[in-house]
Amino acid sequence: MTNVLRTCTMLLLIALISTMSACSVFMAAKQPEKKDLSLLKEGVSRAVLISEFGAPVVSEYKDGKRYEIFKFVQGYSTGAKAGRAFLHGAASIATLGLWELFGTPTEITFNGDEMAFQVSYDENDTVDEIAMIKKE
Numbered sequence: 001m002t003n004v005l006r007t008c009t010m011l012l013l014i015a016l017i018s019t020m021s022a023c024s025v026f027m028a029a030k031q032p033e034k035k036d037l038s039l040l041k042e043g044v045s046r047a048v049l050i051s052e053f054g055a056p057v058v059s060e061y062k063d064g065k066r067y068e069i070f071k072f073v074q075g076y077s078t079g080a081k082a083g084r085a086f087l088h089g090a091a092s093i094a095t096l097g098l099w100e101l102f103g104t105p106t107e108i109t110f111n112g113d114e115m116a117f118q119v120s121y122d123e124n125d126t127v128d129e130i131a132m133i134k135k136e
Contacts, residue, residue: 023100023103023104023107024088024092024100024106024107025085025088025089025092025103027104027108028081028084028107029081029085031076031081031084031110031111031112032075032112033075035053035072035074035115037074039053040117040130041127042127042129042130043127044126044127045125045126046068046121046125047125049068049070049119053070054070056069056119057070057071065121065122066120066125067118067119067120068118068119068120068121069117069118069119071116072115073111073112073114074112074113074114074115075112076112084107088107115134116132116133116134117131117132118130118131118133
């Protein structure tokens with residue numbers, strides 16, 4: 001009878017672990033993507049910047065010159081996100097879900113850096129000047 005009880009307990013634990021939501025795992029996998037900051041240099045076309053960083057939050061002309069501000073969250077590489085998700089999952093299973101008490105706040109804290117750049121363009125819409133506005 002003892003073996004039957006142990007087997008039932010193990011099956012119940014396995015079922016419980018497999019149905020846990022594991023928030024930190026999903027949060028790590030859904031962190032923002034890493035942007036290619038090397039594109040922020042003179043000579044790069046406006047179209048390339050928009051394709052990497054998205055539409056500018058401000059676009060205006062001053063003295064016949066286009067100025068734009070790009071704002072984004074600098075995230076993590078795919079490998080880093082996958083590694084973090086795997087480690088959260090393994091820790092969650094090893095601790096029967098208790099890791100989520102630490103893993104979820106960790107992922108809330110480490111969710112990328114907000115960045116903003118002002119870019120000016122020449123008459124051909126290629127970058128001629130870049131200034132960092134914000135990095136958190």
